[in-house]
Amino acid sequence: MSSHRQSAPGAEHQPPPTPKPVPHDAEQGAAYGTEREAEHATEHGTARHAPHGTPAVHPVDESRPLGRIVLFGIQHVLVMAATPISAIFLMSATLRLDAGLTINLLSAAFVLSGVGSLIQSLGPWKFGPRLPFVMLPGGAPLILFIAIAEQHGLRTATGAVILTAGFYFVVLPVFSRLLRFFPALVIGTMIVIVGVNLVKVGAVLVTGRPGEPGFADPTNLALGMATIGFTVVFYLLFTGILRQLAVMLGLVAGTVLAGFLGSIDLGRAAEGGLFSVPELMPFGSPQFSLIAALPLMLYSLASMAEATGQTVINAEAVGKEIDTRTDVPKTVRGDALTSLFGGFFGLPLMVTSGENIGIVRVTGVRSRYVTAAAGVVLIVIGFLAPVTRAISVVPSAVVGGTAMVVFAVITVLGVQMLGRSDLDRHTATFICAVALALGLLPILIPGVYAGFPPNVRILLESGVAVGAFVAAVLNILFHHVRPRIAARLTTSRTESDR
DSSP: OOSSOOSOTTOOOOOOOOOOOOOHHHHHHHHTTOOHHHHHHHHTOSOBOOSTTOOOBOGGGOOOOHHHHHHHHHHHHHHHTHHHHHHHHHHHHHHTOOHHHHHHHHHHHHHHHHHHHHHHHHOOTTSOOSSSOEEEEOSHHHHHHHHHHHHHOHHHHHHHHHHHHHHHHHHGGGHHHHGGGSOHHHHHHHHHHHHHHHHHHHHHHHHOOTTSTTTTOHHHHHHHHHHHHHHHHHHHHOOHHHHHTHHHHHHHHHHHHHHHTTOOOTTGGGSSOSBOOOOSSTTSSOOOOHHHHHHHHHHHHHHHHHHHHHHHHHHHHHTOOOOHHHHHHHHHHHHHHHHHHHHHTTOOOEEEESTTHHHHHHHOOOOHHHHHHHHHHHHHHHHBHHHHHHHHTSOHHHHHHHHHHHHHHHHHHHHHHHHTSOTTSHHHHHHHHHHHHHHHHHHHSTTTTTTSOHHHHHHHTOHHHHHHHHHHHHHHIIIIIHHHHHHHHHHHHHHHHO
């Protein structure tokens, strides 16, 4: 799982090879993964040619029987469902929200994830690239939301999300000019810091906070470790779709074990009616502070850079040629619009996710209507109160065990991105080292900046923002400013020698 994009920003899109005519039966075989030859034949095609000169329909834009679309949509939901669940539970446990508010936020997370998936998949007007995307809360935006809420309150955190969503629209026309200041070195460093921070927060769900009653309770530790163990076993034994469901299956197995150990309160799941509607402004009217929102705004610049690579990767996965100058802004607008709606329902920033791309590649079903169907399923789940209440009884130790695995993957993705950033160069190594040192400091030693003024402290205590800022500034100094100064000095010496 990952509410995080996995591709390097600004990646060059290579147009797919010229398509070969594919029999309709073969494509159907690829769609259901039953005929490997047919799947191979359609994997790189850009469109299926219709008979009698009818305009070709690209597989991304091709509709299928409603029952099959819904079935594959449900499959997408099963793969991605653990992310909104773990995100809301993490937020609830960290901020000590009551059960009713947790259920309300979980309902809103499902509904907004569904709305965002519909926007990105269907692409109304200038919103959404019309690619098989899903949207999720979580990742770095969640951690920044929690940090702002802890220091300034939930109403200010909600205001920060709304301000940042508006900031997307303001910066979007010029963000392409800023991309060169956020290469893989900068974003990779930021993602490593994000991953370490998330693993720590997930671990606190298992252990509790040091110094508080019940810290490192053996039962909770056993549940957390068992959940991780279940996930490893499922990933080891299964292949294909079941392997992709290993995290979700591990969460279910951990919950079942918690039930046998008597760690689940089922009374809460039986209360209430059949339907629920997410509450607008659950924390009260938003409060707006530019200083408090600054870490999220800084993250949004890197998020837009990631959106570039994410859109290109998705297009390559489905074999569709796109124009990054027009399609990437559509992805960013979809993120911004969904986040704007989500902010009024108490959610952190919403981002597009690449988790569904693996499903697309395995099944061969590239239709964007499948992820649109997944969006509808998510919305339905959000309005079904018994489902959200049943999910809410999962113990925090089980969620923490799942979260540790999911969020550790983010760290690995950051390391992979750093591996593509030419760390053999001494300057790149130095930039990464300094940014990691300053970014990890407030994570490893909480309260290190307690003596600073509140407005300064919120910036310094955001390890993600500090790491990204330091990496970006050092990258500019070493790779942009310094070479220009050296070039001018060389030119001046050459002229003086003459």
